[in-house]
Amino acid sequence: MAATGTGGHHPAMPAGHAIGIDLGGTKIEGVVLDPGGAQVRRLRLPTERERGYDHILGRVAELVAELRPHAPGCTRIGIGTPGSLSARDGRLKNSNTTCLNGRPLGEDLERRLGLPVRLENDANCFALAEALGGAGRGQELVFGVILGTGVGGGLVIDGRLWSGPQHIAGEWGHHVVDPQGPPCYCGHRGCAETLLSGPALERSYREAGGEACEAAEVARRAGAGEPVATAVLTRYCDRFGRALANVIDILDPSVVVLGGGLSNLAVLYDRGREAVARHLFNDELRTPIVANQLGDSAGVIGAALCAAC
Ligand SMILES: [Zn+2]
Secondary structure, three states: OOOOOOOOOOOOOOOOOEEEEEEOOOEEEEEEEOOOOOEEEEEEEEOOHHHOHHHHHHHHHHHHHHHHHHOOOOOOEEEEEOOEEOOOOOOEEOOOOHHHOOOOHHHHHHHHHOOOEEEEEHHHHHHHHHHHHOOOOOOOEEEEEEEOOOEEEEEEEOOEEOOOOOOOOOOHHHOEOOOOOOEOOOOOEOEHHHHHOHHHHHHHHHHOOOOOOOHHHHHHHHHOOOHHHHHHHHHHHHHHHHHHHHHHHHHOOOEEEEEOHHHHOOHHHHHHHHHHHHHOOOOOOOOOEEEOOOHHHHHHHHHHHHOOO
C-alpha cells in the first residue's frame, strides 16, 4: 500500500515502523507497516473471547511479541476495536465483545505491552486507512462508512482523523433516521444502525414475509424481481439515502467511502445514490459515493496509522 499519492512523507505516517492491531470479536489481526506504509508482516489469532478479559489481553500481547522484532523504531501501538471510547475515562463502551466494556483496555494493554497504546474505534481506523491509502486518497474530507453487522463512520480531514472533543465524531450509526423505528441498544429508536445494518435488512425481509436469509441474498432476490425482496430493498435504499443525505448536508465531504459487508451491494451505488440525491438539500449530488479499496485490510492498516497520530 502506498501511504500517500504524492510519495512524500505523510504527516500521519510514523517515522519508524508501526504496529496495528485489529481486535475483533472472533479474530485479532496484527500488521507491521514500514515508514513508507508498506506491509512488512501480518498475523492473525482467534480472539477466544469466551475465555474472558485477561485472556484477550494475553492474546494481544502474544501477537505484539511476534510482530515487534519486525518493527524497528516502533514507539506506539495502534489498536482498533468495535465500540466507542469514553472521552471522560478512556473506557470502552458498546463493544460486541462485552467482556471489554467498562474496562480500562488501553491502560491495561500499555502495562502488559510496555509501550504506549492508541485505542481507536474500528470505523475511525477504516476511514483513516481509506483516506491515506485507499479510495479516499488525496481528498480533503473523507467520510468513511461501515455498513455491516453494525453501522459506523469516521471523518478524516486533510489526512488526519477528526474524532472530536467528545470522541463521537462520525458516529452516524446512532443518529436517528426514523423516530418511530425499532428500538436500539443505545436507548434511541430508529438509529441508522437499526435500519441499515445487515441484520436489519435481513429482519425487514423476514417481517415482510420473506424467508430467513443473508442480506446479500435479499439483494440477489430483488435483482431477480422477487416482489417482497424488491419492496424491502427499495425501502432500504430510501433510508440509506436519507441517512447519508443528513451527513452530506452538514459536512459536504469530498468523498464518501463505503465499507463493511453491505458495501458489496451494487444497488447502493445507483438506486442508493439516487435516494441520497432525493433527500439532499441541493438540486444536484456531486459527492462521489464509492466502494472501499482495502477491503478487510482497512481496519488493521488504519490501526497502525492511528499509532502515529
Ligand atoms: Zn442507536
